[in-house]
Amino acid sequence: MKYDVTVIGSGPGGYVAAIRCAQLGMKTAIIEKYNVLGGTCLNVGCIPSKALLDSSEHFHNAAHTFKEHGIELENLQVNLEQMINRKAGVVKSNNDGITYLMKKNKIDVYNGLGSFVNKNKIKVTPESGEAQEIETEKVIIATGSKPTVLPFLPVDKERIITSTEALKLKEVPKHMIIIGGGVIGLELGSVYARLGSKITVVEFLDSIIPTMDRALGKELQRVLKKTLGFEFFFQHKVTGATNTGEGVKVTAENPKGETVTFEGDYCLVSIGRKPYTDGLNLEAAGVQMAERGMIAVNDHLETNVPGIFAIGDVVRGAMLAHKAEEEGVLVAEYMAGQKPHINYNLIPGVVYTWPEVAGVGFTEEQLKEQGRAYKTGSFPFKASGRAKASMDTDGFVKVLADKNTDEILGVHMIGPRIADLIAEAVVAMEFRASAEDIARMSHAHPTYTEAMKEACLAATENRAIHI
């Protein structure tokens, strides 16, 4: 079989690229080594983690806030097995959805490991059965990433686990030690803290979610400690972890250079992810690598070999599903002769804790580093009528705008339903709105979105109304 384009990997980068290629009239194939489509995001990432975050949030609210709302429950219990089964059902229904989309767009799906024979020929080796070769004019590599593991942190998938195992535990841990205070650690830590686990986060740097605007990590740390009892150990360099049979022992070096030991029953290693290219046989096509295991690409996401492209977690940039999707669309449109563009500075980052956290554009730290003249406007949710009604008063919206032109340069939020609210900031910034533009737009009352308007009012001339 000969294709115009073959996509290797069916995550959000790969399957979206395949659909866009098919929409543009290319004869398209997609190769996925597992028997289900959707990649990390759908099978062991975004979707299952959000399913468990939702379930655990219901439980936490039932246990802690329902009474205040006048709803009384007796014998509240966690049925973890049902929670995990529901999650599996959510994943399955999305798997089916992608299979349907492949059919609808007449994309041929091959299950098996894809590896280059040469730049126009790919061998597909299924788990069982005969391998076959397909010919192709162009290739999009979308093979994603895997958790980073360190030699002194031997993940045994029993007690010392990664996010993949944490999404299907058979019991609620008594004490989960989390190595790395990034997105995965805080989201999955929240799931189990809400179900009753004690959570200890051991972080190498001096803040959680350290790449986001620093004000967000500070507020999230305060709230997670207050509402879920998280304990944080910063500037601790983890040096080892051992499965003791009944539990785990984690050793770390504290800021004074002393060795400290943490004991728990599970240890989640969430210290980042690394690009995944095992088995691709890139040498056969002559594709060059960049630093840290990434595939090297140019601005059009084309590798050094003309006609071979790479997108998503396997190339530079944020390891996010929506970034991978945009890149998939860009490559398809570029192949079709269009002139697509991605503004990487406006790809939002979201953490699905409660309160949720999100940011887009420059952080205050980045603006300081650039020496840019900027002004800030903030609005706390404790002054929002909507947030008071739902008792979600932690957090704020912070807007950074150019001091001279008033153009919005960054928006950083922590609070209720922020994951959805950040879209307004993205639209505003894509259209290069000023803070006053947003401040003058009507925002429905009472909604959480009013906090964005108020923060823009605060940034404009310090004229927020409700504070």
Ligand SMILES: Cc1cc2nc3c(=O)[nH]c(=O)nc-3n(C[C@H](O)[C@H](O)[C@H](O)COP(=O)(O)OP(=O)(O)OC[C@H]3O[C@@H](n4cnc5c(N)ncnc54)[C@H](O)[C@@H]3O)c2cc1C
């Ligand atoms: C726990 C967790 C939660 C996350 N939550 C979010 C979130 O809420 N929002 C967000 O934006 N991002 C989230 N992410 C990150 C997100 O999952 C990734 O950024 C995204 O999946 C990257 O997409 P991708 O298409 O590049 O690769 P992937 O989704 O990793 O897909 C790559 C696919 O390629 C296949 N493959 C690899 N090699 C071969 C081969 N040789 N032949 C055939 N197939 C191959 C793999 O099996 C896989 O299916 C989360 C990640 C994790 C782990």
Ligand SMILES: NC(=O)c1ccc[n+]([C@@H]2O[C@H](COP(=O)([O-])OP(=O)(O)OC[C@H]3O[C@@H](n4cnc5c(N)ncnc54)[C@H](O)[C@@H]3O)[C@@H](O)[C@H]2O)c1
């Ligand atoms: N909501 C989302 O969008 C979402 C959710 C989950 C995962 N993801 C993506 O998946 C990727 C991986 O997530 P992650 O949480 O593993 O990585 P991360 O990069 O978000 O966080 C890793 C954290 O571990 C710390 N760390 C690194 N080495 C350490 C060590 N030896 N000891 C102690 N701390 C150490 C880092 O300083 C950092 O704070 C991220 O790039 C993220 O974008 C996104």
